[in-house]
Amino acid sequence: MTLLVIIAVLPWVLSLLLGWGTSRIDRRLNPSTAVVLLPILSTVTAFSVAASAAALAAVLLASGEIVRVSLGVAVCGWILWRSVEVARHVRRVAVGASIASEFGTEARATGGIVVVETEVPDAFAVPSGGGAVVITTSLVEALSDNELRAVIEHERAHLRHRHSVWIQMCEIASYFDPILRPVTATVRHAAERQADESAAALGRQDTLSAVARTALLRAHLDRESRVLASTGGDVVRRVQALSEPPHRRPDRGILAAGLVLILAFTVISTALFDVVQDVVAPEFGETPTSIFR
Template sequence: MMLLLVLAALPWIMSIALRTYCGPVDDDASPRATVTIIPVLAAVTAFAVAASTTSLASVLIASQPAIAVAAGFGMIGWVVYRLALAAGHIVRVVASSRDAAKFAAEADVRGGTVLVESTEPDAFAVASGGGAVVITTALVAALSDAELTAVIEHERAHLRFRHTFFTQTVELAAQFDPVLRPVVGHVRHAAERHADEWAARYDRHAAMSAVAKTVLLRAHLARHSTSLSSTGGDVVRRVRALTAPAPAPARRSVVVAALVSIAAFAAISLGLLDVAQDVIVPEVGENPTSVFR
């Protein structure tokens, strides 16, 4: 039983560790690694939390004390509730993707650029329907050629590196595990930083100017959008980072540690789910109460 409690606690400890990491650590050092590795870690952690809660609930429900049984059903209710939230998020994302797919249909080529007549200066990437970069006539008129190129390259980077997939992965993980909610903003900022660096590989000053000018142009707008845009993330940190040299790739030791953690928590999840299966539907010849020993 003690071993079960230790294993069940590990996913929650990992959730807290990821949440803590988002605070003091500046992801400007390796935004590409952050935007790809952290969402996978978050997803594996959220799945492990689900497995942990389910296994403990099954053990409590199978026990004798009424208060333990009640606690077990309460935990199952929490899991169902968080799963419903995650399902609702998926439905909203699918609906939004269908609406945005029309822009991709208007693009001349896959991942092409669509110019929209609008008085609002804006640019964003649409991942659905083959992908497209949408930019308004107001923003085109306000930027220089070099700045406009930087904005378009920034949005294309979101498509090229599938940032929407990774940001939605961590969003979905946070829908189930609320401890991971701060990680969402951390990953979204890293996605913007990664796209900034991609746009700045030829003209760093133009990329910095484009980010600063775009956010000033949009300062009066009170829009809330789930799309990845050139004004997302912590803009002050983004502009400051573009005044410095490009960040170095993540250290190999960091990548290896992340991969080991992902494998370990995947294994822990399977072990915890096996405990639940042993209690709920024990195999032939297996004592369903053996987990308490």
């Protein structure tokens, strides 16, 4: 029983460490590594938390004691609640992707770029419908040709690196385990930084100017957006990074640690779901409660 408790607690510990320490991890990782590693780690963590909660609920429900059974029902209620939240989020994303796919259809005839007539200065990537870079006439008029080229390459980088997929992995994980919400913001910022560096290959100063000018043009607008816009992430940090020469730090140590954690918590999740199986359908000669003694 003691071993089971220790194993069941570990996913929650990792969740807390990842949620609280994600910004520090981000500052030590190259954006290209953070964009991939953190979503996988958050997904594995959320899955482990689900396995832990399921195992706890199974043990409590199988105890036969009124107080423990009541707690087990409460845990089942929490799992159901978070699962419903995940389902609602996935539905919202699916509906949004279906609507936005019209941009992708239109982009096939315009070289992947769709220009929208509006006074709102903006540019964003739409991954659905085959992919499209959407840019408004207001932003086109406000930027120089080189700055506009940098913005377009920035948005194309979002599509090329499939940033929407990695971000949605974090979103779904955080809807089940709210402790992981800071990871989503961190990955969004890392995605913007990776896209910035792709655009900077065409001209670092032009990219810096484009990011700063777009942010100023949109300063009066609501910055809370679910699209991969050119003003996403921490704009101040992005501008600061672009003002410095590009440099890559070795990620091997953190990457290796992350891979070990992913493997370890995948095994832990399997063990915890096995506990659920042992309670619900114990093997021959094994009672539902004997495995916890």
